[in-house]
Amino acid sequence: MSKTTIVPFGPQHPVLPEPIHLDLELDDERVVQALPSIGYVHRGLELLAERHNFIEMAQVAERICGICSFIHSQGYCQGIEQLLGLKVPPRAAYLRTMWAEMSRIQSHLLWLGLSADAFGFESLFQHSWRIREMLVDMIEETTGGRVIFGTCKVGGIRKDVDAETLQRIGGKIREMESAFNEISHIFSIDRTVKQRTVGIGVLTAEDAHALGAVGPVLRASGHARDLRQLGYAAYGELDWEPIVETAGDCYARCIVRLREISQSIDLIKQCIDRMPSGEIEVTFKGKRPQGETMIRLEQPRGEVCYYMCANGGKNLERFRVRTPTFANIAPLVHMLKGCELADVPVILLTIDPCVSCNER
Amino acid sequence: MSWFSISALVTRSALNRPATRLYPIEKRTPYPKTRGHIAFKITDCTFCTLCAVKCPTGAIVVGKTDNTWAIDHGRCILCGNCVESCRESCISLRQQSWHSMQEQEVIRYR
Ligand code: SF4
Ligand code: SF4
Numbered sequence: 001m002s003k004t005t006i007v008p009f010g011p012q013h014p015v016l017p018e019p020i021h022l023d024l025e026l027d028d029e030r031v032v033q034a035l036p037s038i039g040y041v042h043r044g045l046e047l048l049a050e051r052h053n054f055i056e057m058a059q060v061a062e063r064i065c066g067i068c069s070f071i072h073s074q075g076y077c078q079g080i081e082q083l084l085g086l087k088v089p090p091r092a093a094y095l096r097t098m099w100a101e102m103s104r105i106q107s108h109l110l111w112l113g114l115s116a117d118a119f120g121f122e123s124l125f126q127h128s129w130r131i132r133e134m135l136v137d138m139i140e141e142t143t144g145g146r147v148i149f150g151t152c153k154v155g156g157i158r159k160d161v162d163a164e165t166l167q168r169i170g171g172k173i174r175e176m177e178s179a180f181n182e183i184s185h186i187f188s189i190d191r192t193v194k195q196r197t198v199g200i201g202v203l204t205a206e207d208a209h210a211l212g213a214v215g216p217v218l219r220a221s222g223h224a225r226d227l228r229q230l231g232y233a234a235y236g237e238l239d240w241e242p243i244v245e246t247a248g249d250c251y252a253r254c255i256v257r258l259r260e261i262s263q264s265i266d267l268i269k270q271c272i273d274r275m276p277s278g279e280i281e282v283t284f285k286g287k288r289p290q291g292e293t294m295i296r297l298e299q300p301r302g303e304v305c306y307y308m309c310a311n312g313g314k315n316l317e318r319f320r321v322r323t324p325t326f327a328n329i330a331p332l333v334h335m336l337k338g339c340e341l342a343d344v345p346v347i348l349l350t351i352d353p354c355v356s357c358n359e360r
Numbered sequence: 361m362s363w364f365s366i367s368a369l370v371t372r373s374a375l376n377r378p379a380t381r382l383y384p385i386e387k388r389t390p391y392p393k394t395r396g397h398i399a400f401k402i403t404d405c406t407f408c409t410l411c412a413v414k415c416p417t418g419a420i421v422v423g424k425t426d427n428t429w430a431i432d433h434g435r436c437i438l439c440g441n442c443v444e445s446c447r448e449s450c451i452s453l454r455q456q457s458w459h460s461m462q463e464q465e466v467i468r469y470r
Contacts, residue, residue, distance in 0.1 A: 056416040059439045123370050130379045144393035144453075150439055158440070159393070186365045 004032055007341070011040050015118045015345040018355040022348075026341060034336040034344075036329055038355055045360040049319035054080055054289055057316070058153055064321060065357030066147050067110060068299045070103045072321075072357075073152035075297045078232065079308045080154045083289035090234070090276040092156035097234040098271040099142070099149055101264040106135050107300035107352075108257045108264075109180075112187065115254065115349045119196035127183050134176045138169050156281025170272045177265050184258045197250035201335040201347035204248055213331040214324045215302020216260065217351050220245045220252035227298035238270050253350040260300075288312045299324055301352045325351070325358040390455035395438040397458040398431060402469045404448040405429055411442035411451060430468040433458050 005026050011019035019040035025033040045064055049057050061076035062069045074096055081088060088096075113128035136146050142161050143149040151158050161169075187193055203213065208221035218225055219242060226242035228235040243259045245252035289310035296305050302324030309318040328351040335347050373379070381388060390396060407427055412420040419435035420442060422428070443451045 052416065056414070056441065059416050059437070059441070063437075123366055127366075127369060127373070133379070140394060141391045142393070144391070144395040145438070148437070150395065158444075182369060186369070190365045 009344060013345070016114075016348065016353070018353050020348075020353060020355045022336075022344070024336070024341065024344065029341045031336050031339050031341065031344065034333050036333060038329075038359060040359075041356045042359045046319050046321065049316045051315060053314050054310070054316055055154055057319075059150065062148055062150065062152070064360055065323070065354055067107045067354060068103055068301065068304075068357070069147060070099045070149040070152065071297055071299045071304070073149070074100060074233070075295050075304060075306050076319075077152050077154050078297070079293050079295040079306050080289055082293045082295065083291055083308065083310055084154070084284050084287050086155055086282050086284055088156045089279040089282060091160075091278050092280045093234045094271050094275050095157050095161060095280070096152065097238070098268055099139075099151065100233065101267045101271070102135060102139050102142075103149075104300045105261050105264045105268075106132055106139070108261045109135065111257060111300075111349075111352050112183075112254070115346070116187075116193075118345050118349045119193065121190075121192050124183065124186060124190075124193075131176060131179050131183065134172065134179070138172055138176075141165065142169060153281065155284055156279070158281075160280050166272050166275060170269065173265055173268055173272075177262075180261060180265070184262070187258055188255060193254070194251060196343075196346055197254055197350075200250045200343050201339060201350060202247070202249045203331055203335050205246075207334060208248065208331060211331045211334055212327050213302075214327045215299070215352075216253050216256040217302065217328050217331055219243055220256045221248040222246040227296050227303050230296070232297065234271065237274070238267055240267055250346055250350045257352075288314060289316070301325060301354060302327060321360055323354065323358045323360075325354050328353070390457075392455065394455040394457075395440065396454050396456045397433065398436055398438070398442065399452050399454045400429060400431065400467075400469055401450050401452075402429060403450075405450045405469075406448060408447070410445050410447070414441040414445040416441065426470070428468060428470045430466050432464065432466045434461055434464050 007024045007026055009022040009024050011021045021037045023035040024031050048060055052060055058073050058077055062073035064072045109128050109132035113125045116124035116128060140146045142165060143151045203221050205222040208218050208223060222244060224242045224244045240263055243256050243263060245256050290312040292309040294307050296303055304324055305322040307320040308316055310316050332351050336344060339347060407422055407424050409422040409424060412422045416439060417435045417437055419432045421430045440453055443453050
């Protein structure tokens, strides 16, 4: 066997602002093995839950991640609501769904831009982010924040969105859709994109299942598994199907995300059209959470799990988060085996790593 | 021609107005809901400390004995808990963002 070299990749790497470190064992230019290590940005958010009032913690939970922020607070609130035996009013459930889908679109557009940047397609990167900006403006218009929505609370949502604003958002989302369709077309046919992604980092359906891949990585390998199928919030009442591709390579993962953006746009339109009227929150004065629960939600990056344990006090006894990036690291290490060194950034990006939220 | 698929888009954006603003000369107008900064009116405050208790970051310090109210804008995460909890409506959320800070800024009211 020839001699191998170890090349460190990250935690500071130009392609990825996320602090993940990989020790790449190379035989010439080919990766023999990759050893990941994380732990550079641990913030102790789980411990904070044991010290903060369970109502205020919704705001802290939202700050686990700066991209899927809303879905984290939604998951936290759903868990507490389950412990308290609350059912959120339909209007709150629809608005939560709408914001969760906005969060998904902005995350996927951000990813598309970053991946275009990773394979050296600067203009596509800028156009993806130009379109993302349209959506971030819609988020600000409905919630007041651009990154942190701050609208989810235990028992419902904090601020209603009036019918006029919803109509306006409906119009803007159509505008955004036509702009998005243009870049979506470029992503799916452009030769530069295809050369860097087709047949690279293939994950077979069996491997994806065995290694526990989640989210777009799993669906790009042919598994129709999307946690929104559980029907939480308003997903049970909307018309949609999980997006599946079968090739399992970087290109398939890119296409899954492109198609998911179109689907999310459609889901937002459905939410606006079917928005029920009525209350936006239920009160639970004086009630304290008791018992334990496990909540699973579909984030832009895949399945997120929350474990909560409470003993009737005003703080939770234990709060545990397993983010999708953690589940996707094992498939990543598998995909990196045998690839070219130049393809490592592209493969790494196609799992859409969010190391900071992974470390909480 | 898949090599040139982006050329139409690039040509169009080269001829159009830029998508970005010429900041700081041109400022964007915030939306009515935008959470910019916390404003405080001391006249009605009863110094009940409710806002300070509800603040998740400990940005508000209320002096019950000496009738002072202070906010650290660097710690405030604009969650709006204090606005919702104040019974006297002394605290409000304003749309304009707080200016950028180079050091800790605690604004004291008395
Ligand atoms: S809750 Fe209102 S009245 Fe009470 S201390 Fe805070 S600002 Fe003053
Ligand atoms: S907005 Fe939130 S963080 Fe800021 S002072 Fe009020 S309660 Fe504290």
